[in-house]
Each structure stands twice: as structure tokens, then as C-alpha cells.
Amino acid sequence: MCYAGDNPRPHRPPPGAYKARLGLISLYDVENNASRLLGACARRAGYFVAEIYFKDWINNHFDPPRRAELSNLIRLIRRNKLDVVGISIRASAYHKVAVQISEMIRRFCPNILIMWGGTHAVLDPEACLKTADFVCRGEGEITIVQLLDCLSSGVDFSHLPNIWVNTPNGIIRNEVGPTIQNLDTLPFRDYTSPDKYFLMGNRIKQGDPMIDDPCFQMMGSRGCVFACAYCYNSELSDLYKTRGKYFRVRSVDSVLAELRQARRVFRNMKRIRFDDEVFLFTDDWYREFARRYPVEVGLPYEVFTEPKLVRREIFSLLKESGLQVVYMGIQNTNRVNADLYDRRGSDEQILHCVKIFSDLDLDARYHVMLDDTESTWEDKRHLFDLLMSFPRRKFQLYLFSVVIFPNTKLARRLLAEGKITPADLEGERNKTFQQIRVSLNYPRPPEDLFWAAMLVLITKDFLPTKFLYWLAGNAFLQRHPKLLAWFAQACNIIKMVIVVFGMWRRGEMSWTLVRRWANVRSLITQ
């Protein structure tokens, strides 16, 4: 590895010089935006990139790497003559797989540099450096090209912003680099280069694993204006404080141009999901988007929002332009949200949004987060009553179980209060593999099981409202919540069949979804 050179500035390799070859490995994450974007940046700078999608994630389940998958990975690294591999770890739960894979690469391809990046590496670089040669602790687009330039010119890279390096003399911690302030300057994510591989089972499948997916995932912004305690944004907005605006948006031109390009290559595209933390733009942006989107793209789309951001005027406009599905974070009662999660709001605000979505006939899906350390019986009852006051036929609930990500405000607070130990942090405990979406067979205290089952039943619109209130007040079931959970599970399966059948009829089922949902043991609630 080249350390501590005399020439601290990276420079482009001279024409005709050897160009370092990059591999990007995405762990259990076929969607990974970062791999495709970094791949596009490095290719734009003239470098060879092999993108390797190593397995896919499954809700509430973990399928360890198999021998054939690992040997195919090594085969690909050798065949493509890579000099450096970047492992993109988005979710901390995949830390241990990253260790396993890195150790194997080191054993069979000893001359290859191993770099880790992604949300987890940004959140917990010290832990990552126990295995990786170096870590990218920040946005990767500029860093990856600078690194390849350095490697190609034989220049030291250990001084590069964002880079933290393990050296024989200890860790070099460079400061966080500049953030991309104008997102329009980035290339679009690359879905078409031939050097893409999906490893799952015995086969190496060449080509982009998402290319046949009916849902195209898109982002029009980066960062977030909120800093909820459980979310990694609470840490990142601090980290990037001195590096320009943290929340940045793309122009309508740029968003539509990427969508038009995607429509040409995604043969089966049926809908678009905007994966922005919140779909937040200026009123002028919304107006221009709503005017041009139906003409230039014209597919139904989905967005994520937050109660404080919902305005009737804007959502009517979006609805007319094709908005079909809205995901909104409710998370918990106002008391728990404020006291534990640093989220402020009111029931009135939530009910106001629910009314708007219902009036506009939008398919509303509300996110709720259970299993926290704070909620009392009264909070749980309050949450049930609030959700019961929504028009029952017009929404879905997505129930999540709170996961504590390292170095978030929530993690720091619960550790300081002694309510959790470091072993409970994601990366160590890996709750993601058992319980990120709530399933009723996960072990939880009887009181939590009772209310989780009640929430599952709310969206089973074939059950009468009066019956649900009767169940909620039933002292026998409160003492024996397992009975209620079995009943809720049965209703859940009925609902799941209805949902899957609907998606299949609309042509929205994909192999990716079948793989994720087919496991009955990890069945999530719908």
C-alpha cells in the first residue's frame, strides 16, 4: 500500500499510464444507489469498474454467504484483475459479513486494497478500520476518483479528505471532505454497463439485477431537514456542518432527464418510488414538476413525507401529476416522539394529513415504530385510539421495530442512561435480521405483544370497528396476548394474500419481492 509520500496532492495519471481497476461490492443490497453512482463517476473519469451485487436482503431474515457465492466473488475479482475493492455497507447489520468477505479477499487476493464506505462506515469508521485497509468517511463521488488517480499515478492517498487509513503507525483520520453542493453535476446512476454481476446461489448473473424491476427508485435530494434521534441524519448533519448545505435538491430538469433515460432502459417499469427521506422541494419546484412529469414520464409515483410538510394545495397538485402512494412517518405518540425521538408534532397535525390524503384518494401508508423503552400502557392505548380514528378502509400501516444504529443521538442517549449496552447496537446485535418490520412471533413483553397485535388488526378492514374496540378492552386477552397474536397473524395472512394477488394482477410482483416475501417464518405484518 502507498503511504506517506512526499507528494501530497493527487494528480491525474499521465495519458497512457496504467489505470487502477476498481471493484464495488454491494452487500445484500441489489438496489444500492451508491454503487451505481460511484461506478458512474469512476467510469466518467475513464476507469474500469466491476460492480458486484453480493446477494440481496430479505426482511427479518439473514441468509449467510454460501461457499459457492464466496468462491464466485473471488473468481470475479481475479478475472477482472482488480486493484482495489470498495465494499458499500449501507446497513450496519452487514458489518460482520463485510468482515468475512474482506478476510477472504485478503487471503485469496493478498495484493488488493480493501476500502469500506457507505452509511455504516460513515457512522462507525473506527469499528470498520479494524478490518478494512481504509474507510471513506463521507460522500464518495469525489473521493473514489481521487483515490483511483492516486493509485494510478503511484501517489500517496493517505492524506485525501474523507479517508481514514490504517497504517503501521496508527490510524490517519483525515477531515471530512466537501459535500456535493450541486447534485445536478453528478452523472446518473449507471444501470447499463456490462461489468455488473449479481451473486446469489451457484450462479454469476451478468447485468444489472434491477433492470427488470417494475419499480424504479429515484432520489431528487440528499440529506434531511430533520434530525430524528434514531436516524443517521442526526449524526450526519453534525458531521457535515462546516461543509455547506446538508439538505440539497436536484433541479426538475435533472430529475426528469434521469427518469426519461431510465424509461428507455427499464423495460418493465410500472411505477416510480421517490426514496428521498422526505419529498421536500420549493413551491416553484413542485409546480414545474407537476406540469412536466405527466408529459415527460407519466407513470404513477410514490413519495415519503412527514406530517409537518403536508399541505393540501401541494398534494392536490402532486396527485394530479400522478402521485398515487404516500408514506408518512407517524412513529409513535407525540409524547414518545418528543421525549425519545426528538420529533415534535400533534395529533391534530396527523389527523389533518390523514384527511387530506383521504379526500384526495391517495393510497396512504403510515410508518409506526414499536418496541421502544419509553412507551407506557397509556401511550400504547393512545396510539391505538389515534390510528383507529383514521378512515379504516383508506390506509395501510407499516409497523417497524425500533433498531438502534451506532452513533445516532438515540444510541448515545440510551447508552448514557444505561437502558442498552454496546451489545444492543446494530452491527453487534443485528436486530435487522430478525425484526425490522414487526412480526408477531418475535419475543416481546406481553403488553407490547398485545398492542402490536391490536395495531396489526386495525388495517384488517374486514373486521368491524366495534369488535376491535371490544378486543382492545378485553382483560382476558390482555392477560393472554398470544391468543390475540394468533388471531392477528391469521388475519394478516388473509390480508397478505389479498395484497399479493392485487400486485400480481397489476403486474407489480417482481422476483426481488417474491424472494423477500416468500419466507413464512419472517412474515411481516401488512
Ligand code: B12
Ligand atoms: C433508499 C434507502 C433504502 C432503499 C434502497 C433504495 C435504493 N435504490 O438504494 C431500500 C428500501 C431498499 C432500503 C433497504 C434497507 N435499508 Co435503507 N435507506 C435508504 C436511504 C433512505 C437512502 C440511501 C441512498 O441511496 N442514498 C443515496 C446514496 C448515493 O448515498 P449513500 O448511500 O449515503 O452513500 C454515499 C456515501 O455513504 C458513500 N458510499 C456509499 N457506499 C460506498 C462505498 C465506497 C467504496 C465508497 C468509497 C463510498 C461509499 O458515497 C455515497 C455517495 O456520496 C438511507 C438513508 C440515506 N439517506 O442514506 C436508508 C438507510 C441506509 N437504510 C437503512 C436500513 C436499516 C435499511 C434496511 C436494513 C432496512 C430493512 N428493511 O431491512 C435495508 C438494508 C439494505 C442493505 N442491505 O443495506 C438505514 C441504515 C442504518 C444503519 N446504520 O444500519 C438507513 C441509514 C436509514 C435509517 N434508518 O437511518 N433502504
